[in-house]
Amino acid sequence: MWTRAFGSFFATSGVKFQSELCLRGRSPRLLCSRCADECPPGALDLAGRLPNLQLSRCTECGVCGAVCPVEAFTLLPSPVDLFANTRERGAVRLACGKLPGSGETVRVPCHGYLDVTLLTTLGIAAPRGLWLDTSGCLSCEGRRGFSAAKRSFDAASRLLTVLGLQAEIAFQPDRPQWLGQTNTDVSRRDLLRRLAGKATTAAASLVVDLDRQTEGGQSGLPSKQLPLRRRLLLHILRSGSNQTPEMLAAEGAPWAEPRIGSDCSACLLCVTFCPTAALTAYEDPDHLEITLDSSRCVACDVCAQICPAGAITFVSQLSVADFVSAHPHLIIDFPKIACPSCGQLFISLPQAKLCPRCQKDAELEQDVSSWT
Template identity: 25%
Template structure:
């Protein structure tokens, strides 16, 4: 294939699932949000790994919006926005996440001449407006008024400016597709730094401080030091990987909007009287280390 052929081929693209997918990171992951939202059945799960079928995928972007860790790479479909208003020209209604991102980029209204189209999206709009209220923002306005895009008369200087902008846009489209991938823009936490969209807590009666959750969390929401177990959920996207991977099932995640706050659990450093080794625990009244406690439990009559 010549250089021109390779260049043209690079302009095309297919959605792909990256190694940052929680199912790639741990066989315990149960996340299947991309699978659940794909109406084309283009995503299957084989040996715990999600796979996208290029033949079935219509590149609607629903899986990209649904993925909590932005692990589906591609080019998110463009929306028609005029005068800070989202113009619904198709039946493909945006997701709640997409509406919140559009709002952060200045969109304040939603309009469609087809009332049925807005009625189909009513649940999504209501949920988005409910979240906006919790974020201290005004809700979207919704209208079915006829929409006419007004023609504009350009001066000569403005005309050259428009041509310049259009040529820049054309050049952006003429670069390899992977350079234009925008899946990382779908992280809500980056746009609302004073809020968190999930609340994490730890059952201190179960946690053994094994650090599995801390190791697997790429958002760095969980930090275990010698003195404490600290949770900062501002960047948490509720991917559930820490919940699925915790051997003691000690982590709880609740998806809800709230102002950012840290949770801190003190850690106690002790010496085990059985094995004589130092150990850390979240329970002030613990008398033995985890290993000795579990060994004793295994040998007790309850387990025989």
């Protein structure tokens, strides 16, 4: 049985898909296939414009939600609930439902549900350590979920190191020595108390603070939203005093740093289609500039795919300070000059000698001359 994503969403008992967020629905030129490529049971099909879900094959592992850069797929537990429960426990064992639990255990559908952004957040939130218990992964059919989780773990470990945070985080089947021993009965009583009080209050507060905000679309285009996982990570980073001048390798990082080359035609399609408003444009009588807010970039590659001139590339080293500070910085500036034919100001491009109107008139005159 297939459920098609023709409406605003399709949902199983645990997975929700919001088609208005999906990158594939924004333009035929955007061919993101991460969800189908990484789905462990192969339950997602991209034969149409939007993903189709085969309900009988879906295991609700959450890998689709982890790899989707705009969180078109969501399921429980929410990132906010995971954050609140992790912060309250201090030392946390993340485990799927197939493994026995204890008072320190926080359940996740699969370790593949934990992308680099969420893992970094949980690593910071667990003051006495975070253990991803992989003892059940080798016998699990969803091995691609394990592979995705390992990539996220490696990238999160690098990011935590660059941030200067001495977080204990482990991805292994055996209990880490630093996690210590936990009295299960006491932990369960403590867990019930916390869930009834502080943890629930903290989660409810964060839901309000981190609720997705819509910047608004243009001319019927989809609205621009910052994914909840990203908002949660930025919240915890900015609540501390961690400012670092360090650079981070771009591979596996949760954001990217686009560069715009001289072939740019200033069409602003990259700005228009950026799903999170990481790229913005500002124009005044003297110039046009495009800026980047690294904290809003989700490494979706939309800007490069949509650029008709192929002018966008990505750097190999990322500024962590730019990411944490959320201060937009200039990536290209176009001065305006007076058209030598009509005197009107227009954006100066290497390939443009006249303003667009005069250029069209000149081309038309040339065509007419060739006919006579």
